[in-house]
Amino acid sequence: MEHILPPLGYAYDALEPYIDVRTMEIHHGKHHQAYVDNLNKAVAGKKELEEKTPEQLLRMLAKVPEDVRDAVRNHAGGVWNHTFFWSVLKKNQSKPKGALAEAITKEFGNLEKLKEEFGRAAMGRFGSGWAWLVLNKGKLEIMSTANQDSPVSEGKVPLLCIDVWEHAYYLKYQNRRAEYVANFWSIINWRKAEEYFALAMGLPLPMKPEKTEKPTAEQAAEQPIAKAAVPTAAAPIEKTTTPVTAPSGTKKKAK
Numbered sequence: 001m002e003h004i005l006p007p008l009g010y011a012y013d014a015l016e017p018y019i020d021v022r023t024m025e026i027h028h029g030k031h032h033q034a035y036v037d038n039l040n041k042a043v044a045g046k047k048e049l050e051e052k053t054p055e056q057l058l059r060m061l062a063k064v065p066e067d068v069r070d071a072v073r074n075h076a077g078g079v080w081n082h083t084f085f086w087s088v089l090k091k092n093q094s095k096p097k098g099a100l101a102e103a104i105t106k107e108f109g110n111l112e113k114l115k116e117e118f119g120r121a122a123m124g125r126f127g128s129g130w131a132w133l134v135l136n137k138g139k140l141e142i143m144s145t146a147n148q149d150s151p152v153s154e155g156k157v158p159l160l161c162i163d164v165w166e167h168a169y170y171l172k173y174q175n176r177r178a179e180y181v182a183n184f185w186s187i188i189n190w191r192k193a194e195e196y197f198a199l200a201m202g203l204p205l206p207m208k209p210e211k212t213e214k215p216t217a218e219q220a221a222e223q224p225i226a227k228a229a230v231p232t233a234a235a236p237i238e239k240t241t242t243p244v245t246a247p248s249g250t251k252k253k254a255k
């Protein structure tokens with residue numbers, strides 16, 4: 001069994017002009033692919049690891065043999081974090097609604113306060129890493145992680161995240177991380193975050209599935225693993241027709 005790169009679920013130019021097509025091509029096609037490849041190398045020959053999904057690996061880091069623990073941490077994290085990141089990006093999704101919106105108001109006061117705190121986490125992460133909105137024991141929390149560390153390893157449930165590695169924005173924004181972070185609010189898939197929230201909280205799934213364009217037969221044939229991408233623990237069942245899929249682990253294919 002080997003890990004494979006999950007399809008993006010939308011076109012590389014779908015997030016223009018906030019994230020440019022070239023950045024997306026390299027980020028998904030090269031960087032994400034490299035994490036997949038390096039995770040396969042890290043677990044090769046270790047039967048107890050080879051069968052695990054990236055999410056399972058991230059949850060059991062302390063039990064991973066020391067000689068490959070750092071590699072598994074970095075590359076399983078790189079695989080899972082990016083797959084999750086792609087799933088929460090989409091244009092024209094306006095604002096959070098329903099139970100998630102209520103929880104945001106309760107925890108932060110309003111959406112603007114959440115944005116401020118999230119922005120500080122994204123800007124305050126020195127070097128490479130991520131900022132996250134997570135559920136921690138049922139409570140909304142903002143945090144950041146270094147490198148490819150993931151909240152999943154801490155038992156938290158991600159709802160949103162932003163990649164603040166330079167590879168995520170440098171081609172378009174160069175050193176202007178603040179501008180990239182500010183534009184992030186224009187490409188959040190709030191419907192997906194609401195779904196993750198509902199699943200983690202044991203609530204009914206919010207609203208009707210989004211209307212998305214059906215892929216053509218040719219597109220479907222080009223992305224045969226799209227339906228097989230594995231969901232997160234927070235989202236065990238993909239119930240919407242949203243093309244992005246939650247990551248619990250990159251789907252594996254048999255050798």
Ligand SMILES: [Fe+2]
Nearest residue numbers: 031163165168
């Ligand atoms: Fe990245």
